[in-house]
Amino acid sequence: MSDISFLILVSVTILSITTLLISNSSQTVLIFLGVLYLSSFLMLLQVWPMGLAFVHLITGLLSVLVINSLCSQLTWQTEPPRIAMDVLMVIFVGVITFAFAPQLSVYLTESSEFLIIGFFLFVIGLLQVGTSQDAFRILISMFIFALGFQILYAPLEGSALVTALISIIQIVLALVGSRMVIRNKEEI
Amino acid sequence: MNLPLLFIILPSVLSAVSLFLRNRALYYRLALIFITLVLGIAAFILASRSSSGNMILSSSESFTILGRSLNITYDDLPLIGILYLVTCLWVVSTFFYFSNEIFPALCVVYTALIIASLSIDPFLYSVLILFLANILFLPILSYSKFKHIKGRMRFLVFQMLSVFLILLAGWILAGGEITPVNEDELFLSSILLGVGIALWLGVFPFHTWIPLLAEEVSFFPFGFLLMLLPVSGIIMLMKFLNSFAWLRDYAAFYPALQYLGAIMIFLGGIGAFFQKSIARMSAYTFVFGIGLLLCSVGLVPLASTDLVSAWILPMILAFWSISIAYHDLVGYEKRQSIEILKGKFYEKPLHSVLFLTGFFSLTGIPFFSGYPSTLLLFSAASKLSPVFLIFILGGELFLILTCVRLLLRLSFRSGQNLVIPDKINIDRILIVLVILLNMVMGLFPSVFYKPLMTSIMKVFPLI
Numbered sequence: 001m002s003d004i005s006f007l008i009l010v011s012v013t014i015l016s017i018t019t020l021l022i023s024n025s026s027q028t029v030l031i032f033l034g035v036l037y038l039s040s041f042l043m044l045l046q047v048w049p050m051g052l053a054f055v056h057l058i059t060g061l062l063s064v065l066v067i068n069s070l071c072s073q074l075t076w077q078t079e080p081p082r083i084a085m086d087v088l089m090v091i092f093v094g095v096i097t098f099a100f101a102p103q104l105s106v107y108l109t110e111s112s113e114f115l116i117i118g119f120f121l122f123v124i125g126l127l128q129v130g131t132s133q134d135a136f137r138i139l140i141s142m143f144i145f146a147l148g149f150q151i152l153y154a155p156l157e158g159s160a161l162v163t164a165l166i167s168i169i170q171i172v173l174a175l176v177g178s179r180m181v182i183r184n185k186e187e188i
Numbered sequence: 189m190n191l192p193l194l195f196i197i198l199p200s201v202l203s204a205v206s207l208f209l210r211n212r213a214l215y216y217r218l219a220l221i222f223i224t225l226v227l228g229i230a231a232f233i234l235a236s237r238s239s240s241g242n243m244i245l246s247s248s249e250s251f252t253i254l255g256r257s258l259n260i261t262y263d264d265l266p267l268i269g270i271l272y273l274v275t276c277l278w279v280v281s282t283f284f285y286f287s288n289e290i291f292p293a294l295c296v297v298y299t300a301l302i303i304a305s306l307s308i309d310p311f312l313y314s315v316l317i318l319f320l321a322n323i324l325f326l327p328i329l330s331y332s333k334f335k336h337i338k339g340r341m342r343f344l345v346f347q348m349l350s351v352f353l354i355l356l357a358g359w360i361l362a363g364g365e366i367t368p369v370n371e372d373e374l375f376l377s378s379i380l381l382g383v384g385i386a387l388w389l390g391v392f393p394f395h396t397w398i399p400l401l402a403e404e405v406s407f408f409p410f411g412f413l414l415m416l417l418p419v420s421g422i423i424m425l426m427k428f429l430n431s432f433a434w435l436r437d438y439a440a441f442y443p444a445l446q447y448l449g450a451i452m453i454f455l456g457g458i459g460a461f462f463q464k465s466i467a468r469m470s471a472y473t474f475v476f477g478i479g480l481l482l483c484s485v486g487l488v489p490l491a492s493t494d495l496v497s498a499w500i501l502p503m504i505l506a507f508w509s510i511s512i513a514y515h516d517l518v519g520y521e522k523r524q525s526i527e528i529l530k531g532k533f534y535e536k537p538l539h540s541v542l543f544l545t546g547f548f549s550l551t552g553i554p555f556f557s558g559y560p561s562t563l564l565l566f567s568a569a570s571k572l573s574p575v576f577l578i579f580i581l582g583g584e585l586f587l588i589l590t591c592v593r594l595l596l597r598l599s600f601r602s603g604q605n606l607v608i609p610d611k612i613n614i615d616r617i618l619i620v621l622v623i624l625l626n627m628v629m630g631l632f633p634s635v636f637y638k639p640l641m642t643s644i645m646k647v648f649p650l651i
Contacts, residue, residue, distance in 0.1 A: 183330070
């Protein structure tokens with residue numbers, strides 16, 4: 001992957017994540033989640049055959065559509081301290097990732113581009129899952145977290161069965177998770 | 189004939205098709221009972237025929253799917269048979285206790301997925317299959333009045349994280365099946381694997397999802413999930429041990445499992461005793477059960493796989509008894525205080541006894557199925573450090589005190605008299621049979637445990 005395309009992908013990823021975290025509408029969040037799937041598709045094309053990478057993209061977009069069909073009307077209040085914390089989290093994780101992720105190549109034999117973007121998404125997703133109170137945000141964070149893992153794992157394992165299983169898991173999770181979120185919101 | 193096709197694909201497809209019949213509750217449930225019963229019995233018959241050398245049927249044991257294979261050997265069949273018979277018991281219970289239409293079919297699919305996870309090659313993918321099974325099960329768990337979802341979300345997050353950690357650890361270790369990996373890789377993969385399995389099984393300090401989940405979901409399907417989840421997790425752990433020689437020789441591995449198991453036993457016992465909520469109390473008892481299984485794996489160098497085998501059946505019976513009795517005594521009550529149980533013995537004597545027998549089995553009280561397993565556990569644990577024994581004894585003591593607490597609540601008389609029903613419902617027969625089975629297993633353990641011990645030893649010959 002050339003330096004310019006890597007830079008573009010990193011920028012798109014960081015901007016999408018930031019927008020996704022500070023947004024107060026579920027539709028905006030889902031659009032940027034879709035953008036993340038698109039950029040990850042471009043990355044996976046480097047290591048996977050077109051068919052497998054396409055399955056990843058379609059699954060991601062389908063999950064976004066499923067969540068959108070159930071949770072499209074959700075909105076929430078964004079508070080300035082929370083926005084500040086999320087932005088700081090992105091900066092902090094970004095710095096840590098750029099500093100340490102390439103060193104993981106000792107254990108995981110893959111290029112540093114994959115390690116940086118995968119690790120960044122993985123950690124951001126994990127931190128968001130831990131710090132969010134809102135069920136919808138937790139659900140979206142789980143998808144970011146899973147996306148990070150898929151980018152980390154893709155150069156190591158290009159099995160059709162793993163891709164198929166992860167795809168099924170993703171779609172079922174979108175369906176089950178968004179139904180749970182909606183039921184929970186109805187009660188509130 | 190193809191064993192994976194017979195024991196994984198066929199039941200999954202048939203149970204999915206049976207959903208079309210779900211409006212005819214009787215036929216739908218009878219069909220599923222028939223499928224599970226036949227598969228359970230067939231597994232035992234095939235296993236016995238193959239061991240006696242009278243095998244007439246020629247069988248292929250592998251089924252290829254997307255470039256990978258599902259492999260079932262004849263040695264695996266007794267374990268598969270037990271899983272199907274246990275599922276059959278749960279499906280039979282749905283006649284009387286849990287009216288959800290999808291649950292019986294999903295029980296069979298869940299069991300088939302558990303078996304798929306045990307038979308897939310490379311076995312690392314099993315975590316993905318198990319995770320899929322758990323997500324599929326989530327809507328059934330949500331079949332209740334409780335709309336808060338904190339526990340379910342935590343369950344999902346922990347399971348997902350554990351899947352990723354185990355897959356990464358597995359990839360690092362992939363070369364370790366042939367040649368040993370270097371020290372750094374070994375350390376990293378051990379950490380990933382350890383944390384992954386701890387998250388999966390709800391090992392301390394990642395156990396918090398178990399009581400949280402128990403409070404907000406229907407207890408009946410929760411019991412089914414918590415019965416199969418640890419069994420599949422422990423079998424996965426033993427597969428790791430069987431596959432990687434370096435893991436068996438790793439000095440810190442067995443002591444770590446022993447202490448984690450002992451801490452969970454202690455935590456489960458003390459947690460159960462101090463709870464005011466009956467759901468949390470039962471959930472901590474499940475934590476106690478998971479601790480027993482984990483501890484048994486830790487004691488493999490002293491007691492071989494016998495201790496694990498000896499705990500599987502009592503745990504299954506105990507979890508079934510607690511879940512069924514809880515469902516009948518507490519139901520979907522939002523107020524889950526232990527005070528609900530006051531005087532229940534006079535109102536529902538049989539279910540009260542069933543509830544207690546579940547606790548008695550895990551505690552290892554004489555004449556119950558857990559008694560021989562507890563004796564075996566103590567005899568193996570006595571060879572280790574006293575600290576380890578103190579943790580286990582402490583946990584046991586607190587669980588016994590929990591039993592006493594339950595006994596006092598259930599038998600609290602507030603002007604009620606014992607109600608003897610005019611006619612006997614069929615579900616009472618089932619309950620009496622299970623209580624009797626529980627006691628017979630405690631009185632004649634070798635009849636039930638010996639064949640399971642032999643078959644598990646054959647599945648994991650290198651441990």
